[in-house]
Amino acid sequence: MRFVLRPLYWVVWASPQRRARKLLQFAQVEAEGGRDLVRAAELTQDPVLRRRFFAHARDEARHAKLFRDRGLALRAALPTGQAGASFADWIAPGERGLDDLRVEDEDEGALLAFIHLSESAAARDFATYSSVLGRDPSTRAVFDRILRDEEFHMRYSLAELDRIAPGRRHMLLWKARLRRLWKAYLRLATGLAGVMAMLILTLQYFVLLPPFALLARRAAARERPGWTTIAPAQQATLDRQL
Numbered sequence: 001m002r003f004v005l006r007p008l009y010w011v012v013w014a015s016p017q018r019r020a021r022k023l024l025q026f027a028q029v030e031a032e033g034g035r036d037l038v039r040a041a042e043l044t045q046d047p048v049l050r051r052r053f054f055a056h057a058r059d060e061a062r063h064a065k066l067f068r069d070r071g072l073a074l075r076a077a078l079p080t081g082q083a084g085a086s087f088a089d090w091i092a093p094g095e096r097g098l099d100d101l102r103v104e105d106e107d108e109g110a111l112l113a114f115i116h117l118s119e120s121a122a123a124r125d126f127a128t129y130s131s132v133l134g135r136d137p138s139t140r141a142v143f144d145r146i147l148r149d150e151e152f153h154m155r156y157s158l159a160e161l162d163r164i165a166p167g168r169r170h171m172l173l174w175k176a177r178l179r180r181l182w183k184a185y186l187r188l189a190t191g192l193a194g195v196m197a198m199l200i201l202t203l204q205y206f207v208l209l210p211p212f213a214l215l216a217r218r219a220a221a222r223e224r225p226g227w228t229t230i231a232p233a234q235q236a237t238l239d240r241q242l
């Protein structure tokens with residue numbers, strides 16, 4: 001699938017404007033993921049897991065800084081006025097962090113399964129983005145650096161999952177997969193709803209508005225210019241209303 005999408009990724013990352021915006025978006029998500037991990041570290045009763053979560057949170061904060069610095073450098077090099085949202089924003093997502101998961105509502109096994117899948121997806125995505133960034137070695141170096149950490153996060157979360165929930169790895173991973181699928185569906189449905197709303201409003205603008213504009217123009221043409229004398233009977237009605 002990634003192989004098929006590779007030309008699309010190449011197009012998405014070819015524009016420095018899009019690169020800058022995407023890196024700044026990634027920085028935001030990495031920072032949010034880091035904050036969720038600090039919360040998870042505060043909640044856990046397991047000292048080993050607490051240390052792991054804090055170390056992971058520090059990595060995510062570092063990733064946020066790396067993405068932000070590179071995004072700002074790219075943006076500073078752009079001609080002024082080149083910014084704004086793009087249709088391509090949903091094509092190449094970054095790390096999803098904990099994907100709006102409420103850390104306090106999850107048990108540690110479910111949380112670790114979710115982290116493992118999220119880190120695996122990020123590692124795969126970042127490897128693909130790095131492979132299409134041959135013409136921007138500085139951005140590629142950022143991805144390569146972060147990718148090494150994501151692979152480590154992927155491994156430690158699986159090892160911790162086996163330690164915290166022995167024998168439940170497959171069941172927890174499948175549950176996490178289904179939840180990620182559901183969240184992906186919701187994101188897609190929200191995106192499609194936005195596109196549909198835009199299409200319907202555009203159609204309304206071009207189909208419904210012209211007849212009204214025509215009627216208004218005809219009415220304006222029928223009106224006599226200048227002052228109109230009011231008949232005495234009409235004047236009397238107006239006086240009564242005062």
Ligand SMILES: [Fe+2]
Binds near residue numbers: 063
């Ligand atoms: Fe990260």
Ligand SMILES: [Fe+2]
Binds near residue numbers: 060095122149
């Ligand atoms: Fe990560």
